[in-house]
Amino acid sequence: MAIRKLLVANRGEIAVRIIRAAKELGLATVQVHSLADADSLAVKLADEAVPIGPPAASKSYLKIDAILEAARQTGADAVHPGYGFLAENADFADAVEAAGMVWVGPKGDSIRVMGDKVAARIAAKAAGVPVVPGSDGRIDDPDQARALALSIGFPVMIKAAAGGGGRGIRIAHDLEEFERLMPQASAEAKAAFGDGGLYMEKVIERARHIEVQVLGDGSRAVHCFERECSLQRRRQKVWEEAPSASLPQAMRERLCASAVALAEAVGYRGAGTLEYLYDDASGQFYFIEMNTRIQVEHPVTEMVTGLDLVREMIRIAGGEPLRYRQEDIRLKGHAIEVRICAEDPSKGFQPAPGTVAALRVPGGAGVRFDTMLYQGYTVPPFYDSLLGKLIVWDEDRPAALARMARALDELAVEGLPTTRPLHMALARDADVARADFHTRWLEPWLERNAHRLEETPK
Amino acid sequence: MAKQILSPLPGTFYRRPAPDKPAYKEVGDTVAVGDVIGLIEVMKSFNEVAADQAGVITAFPADDEEPVMAGQPLVELG
Numbered sequence: 001m002a003i004r005k006l007l008v009a010n011r012g013e014i015a016v017r018i019i020r021a022a023k024e025l026g027l028a029t030v031q032v033h034s035l036a037d038a039d040s041l042a043v044k045l046a047d048e049a050v051p052i053g054p055p056a057a058s059k060s061y062l063k064i065d066a067i068l069e070a071a072r073q074t075g076a077d078a079v080h081p082g083y084g085f086l087a088e089n090a091d092f093a094d095a096v097e098a099a100g101m102v103w104v105g106p107k108g109d110s111i112r113v114m115g116d117k118v119a120a121r122i123a124a125k126a127a128g129v130p131v132v133p134g135s136d137g138r139i140d141d142p143d144q145a146r147a148l149a150l151s152i153g154f155p156v157m158i159k160a161a162a163g164g165g166g167r168g169i170r171i172a173h174d175l176e177e178f179e180r181l182m183p184q185a186s187a188e189a190k191a192a193f194g195d196g197g198l199y200m201e202k203v204i205e206r207a208r209h210i211e212v213q214v215l216g217d218g219s220r221a222v223h224c225f226e227r228e229c230s231l232q233r234r235r236q237k238v239w240e241e242a243p244s245a246s247l248p249q250a251m252r253e254r255l256c257a258s259a260v261a262l263a264e265a266v267g268y269r270g271a272g273t274l275e276y277l278y279d280d281a282s283g284q285f286y287f288i289e290m291n292t293r294i295q296v297e298h299p300v301t302e303m304v305t306g307l308d309l310v311r312e313m314i315r316i317a318g319g320e321p322l323r324y325r326q327e328d329i330r331l332k333g334h335a336i337e338v339r340i341c342a343e344d345p346s347k348g349f350q351p352a353p354g355t356v357a358a359l360r361v362p363g364g365a366g367v368r369f370d371t372m373l374y375q376g377y378t379v380p381p382f383y384d385s386l387l388g389k390l391i392v393w394d395e396d397r398p399a400a401l402a403r404m405a406r407a408l409d410e411l412a413v414e415g416l417p418t419t420r421p422l423h424m425a426l427a428r429d430a431d432v433a434r435a436d437f438h439t440r441w442l443e444p445w446l447e448r449n450a451h452r453l454e455e456t457p458k
Numbered sequence: 459m460a461k462q463i464l465s466p467l468p469g470t471f472y473r474r475p476a477p478d479k480p481a482y483k484e485v486g487d488t489v490a491v492g493d494v495i496g497l498i499e500v501m502k503s504f505n506e507v508a509a510d511q512a513g514v515i516t517a518f519p520a521d522d523e524e525p526v527m528a529g530q531p532l533v534e535l536g
Contacts, residue, residue: 036525054525055470055525056470056523056525342501343501350503351500351501351502351503352500353468353469353500353501381467381468381469381470381499381500381501381525382469382470382501382525383501383502384501384502385501385502
């Protein structure tokens with residue numbers, strides 16, 4: 001079905017990004033918004049705007065009925081969910097299609113399969129994609145658990161099969177510790193969730209986070225190479241690159257081919273990302289999960305491939321077959337993205353909303369700033385702290401790092417603290433220059449470099 | 459004028475530590491300086507609001523789970 005009018009069921013910088021892509025395709029745009037977002041940039045840029053509820057996301061951006069009603073009122077024939085909120089809600093995907101509209105994303109059933117850790121793991125194994133060694137689902141028998149621990153090798157993580165949130169997680173470094181911890185983990189799981197079933201997984205101690213971008217049209221899929229997002233704080237990515245500086249070419253080819261195999265095996269439609277842990281000491285990679293949506297860090301892939309991923313996902317949703325063969329997609333140069341958030345890195349990353357008193361946006365060759373900010377805009381306190389993403393491209397990684405440092409020098413957001421000082425320090429860090437990092441590198445670095453994280457007045 | 463405890467931050471006011479837990483304080487309760495009277499959620503981060511004055515609570519001018527501005531009264535003390 002050809003799309004004519006696209007409703008954006010999201011907010012912030014990604015809503016702006018989607019509106020831009022839709023306009024370039026000649027589509028009319030509808031922005032739904034909470035009462036707190038009436039003066040947002042997305043509302044200003046969209047052709048129409050519809051208020052759908054009070055500030056709390058649970059009463060607006062997560063209200064399926066209100067969003068569908070806004071679509072009906074405005075005659076929208078497609079819905080783009082962005083990331084977060086309802087983007088990976090299979091019931092919302094189904095409801096949009098049941099209402100006779102196009103869902104810009106994979107089928108609800110694909111979201112269900114890939115969103116379930118155990119089902120995704122089974123699908124990955126069936127497609128020949130390596131997964132973190134562990135139990136394929138819950139394990140109740142202690143003898144079986146012990147045998148499995150010995151076969152996958154220590155350290156082993158033991159966690160509750162039910163629930164989440166870190167409760168019931170234990171790490172055993174040897175068999176003796178395993179024998180002691182397993183009954184504890186089971187008892188804690190039983191107390192917390194009423195179910196003592198456990199799940200076991202090998203602990204990959206020094207891993208990089210590497211993910212592969214894919215595009216599929218339901219029958220065929222291509223990859224758009226990988227991103228490395230190893231710089232994380234509290235499991236949140238703060239700095240992303242494409243390609244990974246740590247991946248030998250042969251490994252890149254294997255990794256990306258595995259992602260295409262899995263996407264094709266599940267008949268994937270739209271843009272998606274397969275996340276892996278990569279152990280560069282052993283050269284092993286392990287699939288961890290698939291995100292069935294556009295991701296925050298998609299621009300680095302766009303910069304090194306020249307593709308417009310958001311535009312492509314809209315075209316595919318509208319029924320067009322994939323426009324690229326794998327050999328059409330070429331990797332050129334190096335791109336880096338940093339997340340500019342309304343947080344004060346010198347005060348434990350305390351979030352701080354406020355009004356943008358002045359804004360200076362960096363420019364020049366190879367610089368892109370995807371943001372929701374404008375001068376005079378008041379950042380509301382009700383949503384996440386992401387203000388924008390500064391992205392640079394250059395011919396190689398050292399040049400991209402120098403360009404990022406220069407662009408960060410130019411960026412000025414006055415009126416509220418941002419994470420700019422963190423990125424300025426990282427862009428000039430010797431370990432970062434060597435790409436010598438892993439997913440647990442940043443947190444200790446933050447403790448050692450606390451004195452470098454204050455915004456310096458000019 | 460009655461004493462008030464003001465919100466230190468803009469965000470969403472919560473009177474209970476978790477949806478399934480009782481409220482920190484009710485009307486009629488005695489508050490000492492430093493007692494937690496609620497939470498303000500700012501950009502998905504939860505901040506405890508400690509009383510900066512002592513007294514007996516006569517009213518909650520801000521409703522549970524509602525948006526508040528920095529400086530808006532959360533509690534009135536008698």
